[in-house]
Amino acid sequence: MKPKQIQPIGAQVYFLPIQTRVPLRFGPETLTHVVCARVRLRVALGDGKPAEGWGETPLSVQWAWPSRLSYEERHQAMKHFCEMLAEAWAGFSSHGHPMEIGSDFLAWELPRLRDCLNQKRTGLEPMPWLATLVCCSAFDIALHDAYGNALGCPVYETYDRQHMSRDLAEYLVPAEGTAISFAGRFPADFLVSSRPSLLRAWHLVGGMDLLGEEERTGEEPNDGYPVLLPDWIARDGLKCLKVKLRGNDAPWDYQRLVAVGRIARAGGVLWLAADFNGTVHDPAYVIDILDRLLWEEPDIWQMILYVEQPFPYDLAENPIDVHCVSACKPLFLDESAHDWRLVEMGRGLGWNGVALKTCKTQTGTLLALCWAKAHGMALMVQDLTNPMLAQIPHLLLAAHAGTIMGVETNGMQFYPAASRPEATVHPGLYQRRNGCVDLSTISGPGFGYRLEEIPRRLPEPILTCGDWSKSRQG
Helix, strand or coil: CCCCCEEEEEEEEEEEEEEEEEEEEECCEEEEEEEEEEEEEEEEECCCCEEEEEEEEECCHHHHCCCCCCHHHHHHHHHHHHHHHHHHHHCCCCCECHHHHHHHHHHHHHHHHHHHHHHHCCCCCCCCHHHHHHHHHHHHHHHHHHHHHHHCCEHHHCCCCCCCCCCHHHCCCCCCCCCCCCCCCCHHHHCCCCCCCEEEEEEEECCCCECCHHHCCCCCCCCCCCCEHHHHHHHHCCCEEEEECCCCCHHHHHHHHHHHHHHHHHCCCCEEEEECCCCCCCHHHHHHHHHHHHHHCHHHHHHEEEEECCCCCCCCCCCCCCHHHHCCCCEEECCCCCCHHHHHHHHHHCCCEEEECHHHCHHHHHHHHHHHHHCCCEEEECCCCCCHHHHHHHHHHHHHHCCCCCEECCHHHHCHHHHHHHHCCCHHHCCCECCEEECCCCCCCECCCCHHHCCCCCCCCCEEEECCCCCCCC
């Protein structure tokens, strides 16, 4: 190993349960609690010196694994897979930059582990690739954090030719018929080098969220946080709202957009996004709603900045030509965009934007970002309702990506108390003021967590794998 290369040597996994203050609906399912997988990854530098990094992601079962299987069955499978991942990462022999190690793991080890899990689940529905990525993301994020910690610098300063041995041509292939080349180019060439300290914050308007006083039932939480949409807008100075729709009930979807749009306009909101939850099968469904808005509510139509993932997640099984939709409004892949190859497939079908998520791994997300930017596609960074440590890489990705408008961030809506220890060090990351989140407290090596200052007491890890006692020679 070279001096600036690392190799994983140990992994620990923690499961941190969180309860939502209000329910969050994903298609036909509702989230009322979630377990966050927190990972501590140990690496060795080329000279044998050890370093550690941390990563975290919510195991959002309903989003990552939509199914008729029981929630608990899917939940236990994802937790078990995290334990399998810990053993695999602790013994993974690849070394280099985290982009290189992460890519090797995604290409070789992750498919093998998923096959092993699914073979154990003989006769049961196999775990989808998106769920495997969600589980793996905490480890991959920890790998990137460990590299920055090992070198004593922010990890976003390492995505260049000085630190990486392989250029992007080793990973990415341009779309056929383009003059694009990835030879001699690195992720740093596609990232914002001087990140902003403030980002516009997108608030999620869930399908079960209350819009007005007449919708109160008396069962709403009385915890000091807003319940009604107008109160959220006023308190946080919101300028951007993402509206969750059903995708299979056009009258309801239209009326929901109109109702939210009118409240938004009255509250000084500037932008809306329409999220159809991947349940639409005919582009005409979306076009009809947009056309009706243009005719009856042109101000609300104009406020819609983009449309997110109306169509089913599996592009190979549902190769729907969506040029007619993207000609009306920017159309963003979300759940479909597992990696750059699917982004390429989506572009061919007419999608012209990509919603990035750190829960699909830092490595894979950066590669998708580079491919999309090189091909002129617009970017957003979307939330998985990230609390605690998960919020920090999420916001840093948005700050370095150069998005169409800010970042979606809604953990403070659904479980604000969960992040109180982290908020003592990073208050601007866990609240929205004047419609923005403030990243100015992020500093130091890795992802700049400043973990030693955060007053959070962790339980014992549920699993420890690999070498935690001594360094390993490269």
